[in-house]
Amino acid sequence: MLHLRQRVLSHLLSAAPHPSTSILLPFQRLLSAAASAISPNPSFAVEEYLVSTCGLTRAQALKASAKLSHLKSPAKPDAVLAFLAGLGLSGADVAAVVARDPQILCAKVETTLSPIVAGLTGLGLSNAEIARLVSLAPAHFRCRSVVSKLEYYLPLFGPIDNLLRPLKHVLRSDLERVVKPNVKLLAECGLSACEIARLFIGAPRMFTAKPGRVLAMVACAEGIGVPRGSGMFRHALRSVAFLGEEKIASRTDYLKKTFRWSDAEVGIAVSKGPFVLVSSKDTLKRRSEFLISEVGLEPAYIARHPSLLSYSLEGRLRPRCYVMKFLTENRLLKRHTCYYTFVKATEMEFLDKFICPYKEAAPHLAEDYAAACKGEVPTRFRFT
Incomplete structure (x- = not known):
């Protein structure tokens, strides 16, 4: 048997x-x-x-x-x-x-x-x-509380797939004493339900922290120049969530040294792109060297457009710089276009605006750009 x-x-x-x-x-x-x-x-x-x-x-x-x-x-x-x-x-x-x-x-x-x-x-x-x-x-x-917890989370997160990443955090957290007070606090800071859900998915540990700790995070986000209710507030919260004042000060000093920023410029960069506080030092250093030394951007320009630091160096910043220099040196651009305009465009927008219009004048441009995105440097993109 x-x-x-x-x-x-x-x-x-x-x-x-x-x-x-x-x-x-x-x-x-x-x-x-x-x-x-x-x-x-x-x-x-x-x-x-x-x-x-x-x-x-x-x-x-x-x-x-x-x-x-x-x-x-x-x-x-x-x-x-x-x-x-x-x-x-x-x-x-x-x-x-x-x-x-x-x-x-x-x-x-x-x-x-x-x-x-x-x-x-x-x-x-x-x-x-x-x-x-x-x-x-x-x-x-195997704990019956899983039903009541998901009954609360599902309307907040939407499809169950959104819950899979933070699942362990949401199930082990105290719903009444921790999660609900934190959600209420964030709502009072001007975050919508959708923004709260995104924050939860990106930084689930925030919601297992005691409400007093989250309140300190809110104060920290405001301290780096991002006010409650602003579109960047959620990103600021995620960036400073588990950084103490000492780490923020240390990272600020590194940014000033690496990008040659003044106190005012680092403040502008951090308020517009709080993610720079948690980006790796190697990533920041490589982008600094490229943007300042190769592209020739002024530190103040980078501070006003910190999102430049969020893009892939090899897959976006460098290839589009090549295209910009090629079009400029061959006098194909009808008017001056700043580098940030080249970079921020989606791939489709970039092709429509900076590649396709020059098929006749530069028939190999699309091919060379595709090669540059793969890490190659075509002869026509080698500038002296």
Whole structure:
């Protein structure tokens, strides 16, 4: 009978049926029938069960078995495995879930897992979406609070896909004492629900911080010259979220030295592009050398257009500089166009405005620009 039970489980896990809540009960009944002839075995080998039935490696099973030493029978784990298979998880998915959260095998199907799935289904989640939640956060899935938390988060975030990245943060945070007060505070700062959701996705740790800490972040964002209610406020919050005053001061000094900015100019740059506070020093240094030494831009110009520092050096800044110099040296531009105009245009806009109009005068321009975007420097783009 033990071999029969193992064969039944192997079939369920390998078949990966199309998710349907209607198949969960038959699966559980089938296993119950197979397990009914098996009395609790005091010598039940948990580690071997994890390897042979759950699909864990020997090393994973050894680690997981320490949390399951109290198990004396496969009955409860069997029911959980059948339940997970019924949700549509494959054998590999189940193995990953058990490896991450061995205690899920101890969850009660009828009184815990089934009601949770019913609650999530009532929120509009499909079995496939629920299966993804189980795979990403198995420990939280077996807690009934997951339903009430998602009931709050789904209207805020929109599609479930938006929740996948910050999922662990949102599920382990205290909804009433932490998250809701933080959301209220940010709304009072002028952020829309959409902006709050984007901030949450980009910097989920903000929402697990105590409200007092978030209030300090707000003050810090204002301190770098970005007022509440401005379009840049969300970006400023994300940039300064976990920077202390000392780090901000240190990074400000680095910016002044690297870009030759005055106090006023670094203030302008940071208020317009707060991301410069968290960009890597190497990235900033390379762009500084290129924009000042090769393009010939004045430090004040860069400070007024800090978004220049957010673009790829090899994929955008350098190739478009080549095109600008080519058009200028060959006197093809009808009027002076600043470098920022070349850079900020979308790829489609750039091609329409600076490549296509010169097909006859410069038939190789499109080809040379494409090569430059790949890191090559065509002969026609070598200027003396």
